[in-house]
Amino acid sequence: MSLGVIIKSLSNVRSYHPPYGEFTIAKILKESEGRWTPVFENVRKGFVGVGNVIDTREKLYLYLGVKNDEEAYVKLLNAEENPAKLESVSTWRDMYRELESLYDLPMVRYYEKEAKPYITSGVIIGVGIDGVMNASIHRFSPVGNKKAVVRLVPRHLYQIYKTSIEKGREVPIAVAWGVHPLVLLAAASSPPYGVFELEVASRLMGGIKVVELENGAVAPFMASVIIEGFLTREYAEEGPFVDIIGVYDRVRLQPVVRVERIFVLREEAYLHYLLPAGLEHMLLMGFEREAKIWRAVKSVTPGVKKVRLTKGGFGWLVAVISLDKSVEGDAKNALLAAFAAHPSLKIAIAVDSDIDPEDPVAIEWAIATRLRADRGLFVVPYVRGSTLDPVALNEEGLTHKIGIDATRPLDADPSLFEKAKIPD
Numbered sequence: 001m002s003l004g005v006i007i008k009s010l011s012n013v014r015s016y017h018p019p020y021g022e023f024t025i026a027k028i029l030k031e032s033e034g035r036w037t038p039v040f041e042n043v044r045k046g047f048v049g050v051g052n053v054i055d056t057r058e059k060l061y062l063y064l065g066v067k068n069d070e071e072a073y074v075k076l077l078n079a080e081e082n083p084a085k086l087e088s089v090s091t092w093r094d095m096y097r098e099l100e101s102l103y104d105l106p107m108v109r110y111y112e113k114e115a116k117p118y119i120t121s122g123v124i125i126g127v128g129i130d131g132v133m134n135a136s137i138h139r140f141s142p143v144g145n146k147k148a149v150v151r152l153v154p155r156h157l158y159q160i161y162k163t164s165i166e167k168g169r170e171v172p173i174a175v176a177w178g179v180h181p182l183v184l185l186a187a188a189s190s191p192p193y194g195v196f197e198l199e200v201a202s203r204l205m206g207g208i209k210v211v212e213l214e215n216g217a218v219a220p221f222m223a224s225v226i227i228e229g230f231l232t233r234e235y236a237e238e239g240p241f242v243d244i245i246g247v248y249d250r251v252r253l254q255p256v257v258r259v260e261r262i263f264v265l266r267e268e269a270y271l272h273y274l275l276p277a278g279l280e281h282m283l284l285m286g287f288e289r290e291a292k293i294w295r296a297v298k299s300v301t302p303g304v305k306k307v308r309l310t311k312g313g314f315g316w317l318v319a320v321i322s323l324d325k326s327v328e329g330d331a332k333n334a335l336l337a338a339f340a341a342h343p344s345l346k347i348a349i350a351v352d353s354d355i356d357p358e359d360p361v362a363i364e365w366a367i368a369t370r371l372r373a374d375r376g377l378f379v380v381p382y383v384r385g386s387t388l389d390p391v392a393l394n395e396e397g398l399t400h401k402i403g404i405d406a407t408r409p410l411d412a413d414p415s416l417f418e419k420a421k422i423p424d
């Protein structure tokens with residue numbers, strides 16, 4: 001199913017029309033996030049822009065066909081464990097036209113100091129030397145008509161790239177831009193190496209169709225744009241560009257893509273403009289990590305109620321877990337489980353089930369009234385965190401982490417911790 005069909009099925013959509021100033025689209029994405037879905041008609045002839053496609057939990061539940069977090073976690077984690085086959089479509093070429101240059105694709109600049117326009121929601125499907133296929137989201141920016149630079153976070157595609165280049169082989173890739181939101185969700189997930197994220201999407205969606213490219217990579221059929229190319233041994237400067245935590249990520253030398261062909265859907269090519277550090281970015285990247293934290297915490301303490309990667313931590317660096325302890329020490333085990341489940345996590349906070357992990361004031365109140373720092377606070381020094389952390393000790397994200405147990409002691413008088421209410 002194309003992104004256009006998905007957008008047409010949504011309620012609360014607002015259309016915009018040209019002319020668009022350089023930062024108009026970014027500004028509208030910011031003001032509409034969590035509120036409505038903006039559609040940017042005619043961003044260039046043949047192209048429609050759209051954003052905030054998966055910026056709320058309600059939309060996520062709708063796409064997944066579930067009613068709450070727990071059902072969504074179970075469905076996503078189950079799909080990672082039971083990926084489903086892909087169906088190859090041979091007659092796809094007639095549905096697409098070809099472009100000569102990456103600059104023919106209307107990309108957007110989002111923040112003031114970003115040097116260039118980017119594709120922020122491109123799913124890169126890479127083929128390893130061992131034949132393993134991997135799908136993941138990487139920001140992508142043209143450095144020539146048929147050349148681009150991509151940021152490879154040290155995970156599976158990077159591993160594929162490193163082992164291939166060491167053996168003198170370029171990596172065949174497809175970049176799919178403008179895809180079904182569940183394809184994005186699967187590509188933002190981290191199943192073990194060897195599990196193909198498009199097959200995870202296939203399980204979530206009850207099957208998906210793919211096109212097979214000449215270079216050996218595959219891409220979702222009906223993706224609005226499919227770029228066929230190779231990750232080369234050439235490097236170029238990447239950035240400045242804003243990452244999920246809302247700061248300008250450091251400029252790095254990153255691999256260059258040599259583009260062979262650019263295919264665009266003939267009928268209404270919907271391009272997904274994903275605002276870096278916006279709600280959509282946080283939910284998309286953070287949701288699967290939240291599911292993994294939930295699973296890990298549940299396995300050490302059954303009393304877990306709610307898990308949130310907070311907005312202040314940009315859906316990535318800070319987790320709050322609410323739970324009912326059955327024995328003293330449960331909360332600390334929950335914090336340790338959270339760190340193990342999401343290696344980029346920097347701060348984990350445990351609160352009692354009467355505290356809403358989505359309410360920053362309630363969390364602060366719990367810390368203020370329930371934390372005993374001699375028992376409830378711990379630091380894990382020198383541990384791998386996020387490469388995005390500006391105070392990390394090295395480029396691989398070596399850092400120190402904090403766990404905060406802000407749950408009330410089980411042996412204390414519960415009435416001392418009760419939130420006072422004014423009666424009706």
Ligand SMILES: C/C(=C\C(=O)O)CCOP(=O)(O)O
Nearest residue numbers: 153243244285344386387388
């Ligand atoms: C979430 C990441 C990038 C972004 O969306 O801007 C990747 C960060 O990966 P780490 O494993 O935390 O370094």
Ligand SMILES: [Mn+2]
Nearest residue numbers: 134135156193
């Ligand atoms: Mn992978």
